[in-house]
Amino acid sequence: MGSPDYSDGCMIALYPPAELAEELAVDGGLPPSELHVTVAYLGKADDIDGDELRQVVAELAERRPFTAKVAGLGRFTGGDKDVLVALIDSPDLESLRRDTLDALREHGIPVPREHGYTAHCSLTYLDPDEPAPLDRLAARDAEFTALAAVHGTDRTDAELSHPIADVAREAFAAGWAMSGGPMTERVRVACGTAMQIATEATDDPDILRATIDLGRLEGMWALLFQRREEQQVKHTKLVGAAWEPLIDRQAVTTAVDGFRAQMGLAEARGPDWSRVRAEAVAAAKKMLYALIDVTGFGKLRQALRDAIAAGRAEGVVNAVAIAAERGAQVGLDWNIAFKDAYRSMERLDELWADADGWLARTLDGAAGDLGSALADGMEAGLTRDEMIDAAMDILTADEGAVAFTVDWAMTTAADEGALALYRSEGVLQIDIITAGDGRVCSSCIDAEAGSPWHIGDQPRMPLHPSCRCCYAADVSLAHFASWFA
Ligand SMILES: [Zn+2]
Numbered sequence: 001m002g003s004p005d006y007s008d009g010c011m012i013a014l015y016p017p018a019e020l021a022e023e024l025a026v027d028g029g030l031p032p033s034e035l036h037v038t039v040a041y042l043g044k045a046d047d048i049d050g051d052e053l054r055q056v057v058a059e060l061a062e063r064r065p066f067t068a069k070v071a072g073l074g075r076f077t078g079g080d081k082d083v084l085v086a087l088i089d090s091p092d093l094e095s096l097r098r099d100t101l102d103a104l105r106e107h108g109i110p111v112p113r114e115h116g117y118t119a120h121c122s123l124t125y126l127d128p129d130e131p132a133p134l135d136r137l138a139a140r141d142a143e144f145t146a147l148a149a150v151h152g153t154d155r156t157d158a159e160l161s162h163p164i165a166d167v168a169r170e171a172f173a174a175g176w177a178m179s180g181g182p183m184t185e186r187v188r189v190a191c192g193t194a195m196q197i198a199t200e201a202t203d204d205p206d207i208l209r210a211t212i213d214l215g216r217l218e219g220m221w222a223l224l225f226q227r228r229e230e231q232q233v234k235h236t237k238l239v240g241a242a243w244e245p246l247i248d249r250q251a252v253t254t255a256v257d258g259f260r261a262q263m264g265l266a267e268a269r270g271p272d273w274s275r276v277r278a279e280a281v282a283a284a285k286k287m288l289y290a291l292i293d294v295t296g297f298g299k300l301r302q303a304l305r306d307a308i309a310a311g312r313a314e315g316v317v318n319a320v321a322i323a324a325e326r327g328a329q330v331g332l333d334w335n336i337a338f339k340d341a342y343r344s345m346e347r348l349d350e351l352w353a354d355a356d357g358w359l360a361r362t363l364d365g366a367a368g369d370l371g372s373a374l375a376d377g378m379e380a381g382l383t384r385d386e387m388i389d390a391a392m393d394i395l396t397a398d399e400g401a402v403a404f405t406v407d408w409a410m411t412t413a414a415d416e417g418a419l420a421l422y423r424s425e426g427v428l429q430i431d432i433i434t435a436g437d438g439r440v441c442s443s444c445i446d447a448e449a450g451s452p453w454h455i456g457d458q459p460r461m462p463l464h465p466s467c468r469c470c471y472a473a474d475v476s477l478a479h480f481a482s483w484f485a
Helices: 018-024 050-060 091-106 163-179 185-200 207-246 249-267 273-293 297-326 334-343 350-379 384-395 401-424 442-449 478-483
Strands: 009-014 037-044 066-076 082-089 120-126 140-144 146-151 154-159 429-433 470-472
Touching (some): 018 140, 037 091, 050 091, 050 154, 066 091, 066 120, 163 185, 207 297, 207 334, 249 273, 249 350, 249 384, 273 297, 273 350, 297 334, 297 478, 334 478, 401 470
Antiparallel strands (some): 009 037, 009 146, 066 082, 082 120, 146 154
16 A cells, blocks of 8 residues: 655645644554645746745744644545545634735735635545544544644745734733732633734734733732631631631530430331431531530630631722722732721721621531421431440531531621722722623623622622622722832
C-alpha cells in the first residue's frame, strides 16, 4: 500500500498537537508527524515563491489560537485511492480558510479551485475494496496554536497570536493587579473572555480601558469571595471548638439509654416507625437543650456572636468595595476597613439577640440530625454502644449542624451589614448580584433579573443557605476616606 507523494507540493496547513496526532494515527497510515489539516492546497512548490508564501502565513497568524472539534470519520472516494479522514469542525477554521483565500489573492498566489472545502485530516490511503482500519472516531478537541507554510519539504510554522489579544491580556492583568485580588480559575476564564471581546472590537477606541476595568472588577470579586471564605472557615473552626467540649459522651449515653427505654416500653405494641422518629427527636432535643446550662455554653454563645460580628463587618467592607469599584476608586485597604468595621460592632447589643437566634437554630439542627441517627440506629438494630458511637459521630461531624449554621449566620450577617450601610448612607436603589459560579439557584437569578430594586422592596438575602449572592449599590465614599490608601 503506497501513499501519494506530496513532497513537491505546497500548502498552508494546521498541524495538530503531537499528543493528538499520536492518538489519531492509524496502523499503516500517515505517521503522526505528517498528520495535518490543509487550509489551502496550492499545487506544485515549483510554481510558488516560498518567501511570498511564508509572508502570507505570517500575516494570517495574527489571530487567536483556536480549538476545533475532531467530529468523526469520513472516507473520500473517487480517486485512485480512497482516503480515510478525520473530519474537523470549527467556525474559526472556516474564517481562517476565507481569510487565507483573500490573502493569497492579494499576494497574487493562485489557488487551484477544482475542489470545494471539507476540513479534514487525512489518516491513511486505502484501496477501494480495502476495509477501513477503524469505523468510529470519538469526538475530541483539537487545539491549533500555529499555522504552517509548507513549501516542498520545507515547513515553517508561525505561531498564532492576535496582537490585540496580547495587549488585552496585559490590560486585564493590570486591572486585576490594581484590585489586589487572588488569581482564581474564574479570573483566568474572565481574562480569556476579555481578550476575545477585545479582538472582536478592535475599532472601539475605549476597548483597552474597558479591559482594564474588567480585570479590576474580576479581581475585586475574587478578593471579596476569598475573604468571605476565609472568614467562614476561621469562624466555623472557632465555633466548632466551643461546641465540641459540650458534647459529652456521658450525656449522649444518658440520652441513648432514655430513648431505648422508651422504645422498649413501646415494643410490646410492635414498631411504629413514625413514633420512633418523634421519640428520637424528642430525646435529642432534651439532651441538646440541656447544654444551655452547661459551663462552656457561654463560650459557644460568644463564638457565634463574634462570627456574626465578623460577617457583618465583612458585609460592610464588601459594600464599600463594590461601591468603590463602581466609582472606579482604587486603593481600598480591606484589612484596615475590616478592623474598623469590626470595632464598630462591639457596641451592637442586637448581635447578642442574633446570636441567641442562631444558637436555637444550631440546637434544632443538631437535634434533627441526632434524632435521625437514633431512629435510623433503632431501625437498623444497632446495639447500645453502636448507637452511642453513631450519635457522637453525628454531633461532632465537620460538616454537621454547627458548620451549616455558622455559614448561614455569617452570610446573613454580611448581607445585613451591607444593607445597614446602604440605609445609613441614604441609598434608594440596590442591585442583587449572583455569585456567577455555576451553583446559583433560580431564585437568586430572578432576584438579579429584578434589579435594580427600591430599597426595602428587594428580596431579603441570602435567599437560601450557603448563598454567595450579594447586594450592590452606589454609595458616596466620603465617610470612608480613611479606608483608602
Ligand atoms: Zn444565591
